[in-house]
Amino acid sequence: MFFPQAMTEMELIVPEKDLLQVTSILAGQGIFHQVDASYLSSNNNVKSNDSWKDRAAAYSSLERQILITMQALSIEAGSPPPADQSAMIKLEAVRPLAEQIEQDVKDSNNQLTASQKKLEQLQNYIRQLLPIADIDLDISLLHNPRYLLSILGIMPVVNLERLQTSLARIPYVLLTLQKDRENAVVWLTGSKRNTDILERAARSAYLNPFDLTDVHHGTPAEIIKSLNMDIESLQESIRKQKARIAQLHSSYEHQLQTLLWRVRSSRLLADAMAHYGKLQFTYLIVGWVPSSKTEALTQQLKQASGNILVDATPLIRQGQANQNVPVALQNPGILGAFQQLVTTYARPRYEEIDPTILMTLTFPLLFGAMFGDVGQGLLLAILGWLIASRKIRALQSLASLGTIIAVCGLAAILFGFLYGSMFGSEEVFKPIWIAPLQNITKILAIAIGAGIIILSLGYLLNIVNAWRARDWGRLIFDHHGIVGLTLYWSLLGLGAASVIKGFPLPPLVFTALAILAGLAVMFSEPLKHLAERHRPLIEGGLGTYIIQAIVELFENLISLLSNSLSYVRVGAFAVAHGGLSAVIFILANLVSPDHGAGYWIVVVIGNIFIVGFEGLIVGIQTMRLEYYEFFSKFFIGGGVPYIPLNPVPSGEK
């Protein structure tokens, strides 16, 4: 729980004939983190893995084809079927079925689309005719008059003026029958002798003639009536087509979902095989497996392939050459939400301490200390539980955040009892421990004390991490290493010895220690280089280095002070929480001195405000203390995520 799982590097040499079976086992177990070895193929002048790449591409294309068909039928991918997903299916076996279903769906969809298009066209005709619906004239008569050319149509308003300019040299009539911001319905007419000019001008001004006069006759009102009848029959036909598609949905849903998952898993397996190294007659598979599961996997692989060669090398956790080892964190599920908070900052390296458990302890404690209130904590806990249990549909994606809110709420309840605060009132019950508003100096001092403990823990964890990484320079001379901690503690001791009478050690001891540690911090770089046998000891000139070292020491001292004082905010927020609550009760009394409805409305609204607003601010402050003050002392991060091969990727489960 304090470290990532121990990993073993596995190298498998597999005969080509057993490749599929071995891959199925590796994928089926869901524990093998694959490493790309395909580069070996090109290095060894042997045929590369292009065929597997091609097959992966073919599966991918079929998967896309199935997804499009499913989309057309509004079928969700669903969850993977329980059947064995680790076997590959043959493309030739499933493609005809996929194509047949696709064709079926396409035909029905095309019919529906055509009908809908036709419907849209008819509705468009009606829209075009509406502006002239009250004209009592058979508009088909405009088509073939003896002396006049008539164009009835719609055009962009911005082109109207230009159209008139372009016709300036001939006699014409242009009537705007209707106009909105974009379009104008116009009737353009002129002598038939000028047909060419009129038509060219109309066309180039984007005057689109109505094309309904060819098929419909009568006045606009009569045509609209006839079109409405056509629309009704078309709508009936669309209803039937939709019913047919619904029928296809129910008959193909299960089939398509099964097919999709089989093809998807085959695609993933083919893709995995494309990343194997191809040797002369065998394949090289490289990857990582949790050490605890290596033995069982090796047995299974040997059963599947008599000729397989398995080379398993457990990795020693210490040392610095572990940066490419996948990191599988091993925290119980209940800590998942806090693990997510840690990985948001960084994923621990293989040899590093996983701070999830520390985060789980310190985060709610810090939050609760700043937000101690039984009633408001209860509200937060209930809200967090509702979110975590996914009962609030809109917040389902924040389920893990819900767990954190719920735990923080519980911590706030605990501190609420300690502070004697219930919905902001400090009169409901007596504090078990301390009332922040009445003991401001004390609570601030306690907060700084807690900060010193947390920071010291950070230093110690850095020392442990450096020890495990066999990074001796960092262990001793780092600002957060042994000398850094000595400087911090000796300064604290100096402060304590100066203030507390009868302190067991004299200030002189701490002064001497602080000077020694300060010098070590100041010259930490050359000392680190010395420990690491790195030359030159000092990069650049000595003079520049000394100035830089003095500035760094100064900065370090400031950091020690500011980091410790940073925790004062824990006490300050506890006080502010009490103060803010008091303000709400003052406001409530102003609104309704006799504690009527107004009083309670203000109290309720005020509490909601505190839970939402202050809760958010305290959450952010807690995060800051964790990430910036605590993690930065010992946590480097940058580990590679452990993503085991799986025919059903975790994101799709």
Added chain:
Amino acid sequence: MLTGGASGYAAIHSRVRVMYSELLAPQDGASLRDTADLNSLLESLKNTVYGPYLNRVEDKELTPRRAVSEIKSRTADIYLTVIHSAPARTRPVLIQLFRHFEIDNLKAVLRGIMTNSSWERVRDTLFPLGSLTLIPAQQMLEAGNVEAAVTLISATPYYDTISHAMKRYADEQSLFPLEVALDLDYWRKLWTTVKQLPGQDRTQALRIIGPLLDMNNLMWAMRYRVYHRLSEEEIINYTLPFGYHMRDEDIRAIAAGANIARVIERLYPGISNVEALLQEPEQGLPKLELQLQRFVRRQFNSVFTGYPFHIGLPLALVALSEFEIQDLTVLIEAKSAHMPNEKFTPYLLMGTNPDNIAT
């Protein structure tokens, strides 16, 4: 007046000055022109402000088309910087001016559909707009036909314009009506946004956008008449009735068959040989356009002298940057085709000896 005058333009002005100083100097142009081949040209360009853009691509993948695409990214960056730092009231003009890249992209995609081109081929011809683009170019191309592609841009400002022209496309199966409608709409909107600017900004924006609009409108009218042999009414409908120095009467006169040379001489004093150029429109029109571009380019450079706190400087900068890209495109294409200097130099706007200017 917190965002006007010197206070509103202080930040953008310093940025524009820096970017203006980064435009290639005439001697840079000359040394680029004199490089031995495409590789030397690209190497030389890597030592200029275009270096970071070209270095993003590995040498073996730096084809001429890719190189042009990369250097265009600089213009996009200049636009973005200018748009973000310009006073809010002037941004619509800059944004609308920027839209012409997207219209060009839209045309390129539609042409790609008509010619059944692959996405890879079309992609390299598109101006790199990144996340600023409103059009789903790849999806449009993959839609396979113009009608389906147009439905994919129904939420963009281009849809209404294109939908008016779709009937003509259906009848004629030509992109010409769509492209003309897009161009006219672009310039109309640009002119409207310029006219909406207040005071000094409006005057200075007209000084930059006006000559560009005049040049475009004039070239359209000439092309439609000389090249496409369109009728008077079509030329009128396919051009704009407004301009900076150009009047609607000029366009109507050209449409009606009047002497084009006289119109040009009035609008662009100093440009000669127009008659001769129009004798052979295939070569003459591009050369005439180059002369007009040189003319406006000189005008844009002159904006950088005098009172600087107005929108004119940023607009001039982006226009000059586009001219520079045009030159670099000519250079890259010429060098990749192993063309001798004397063949392509007349088509350059920068660093040219007046003797070599295309006439």
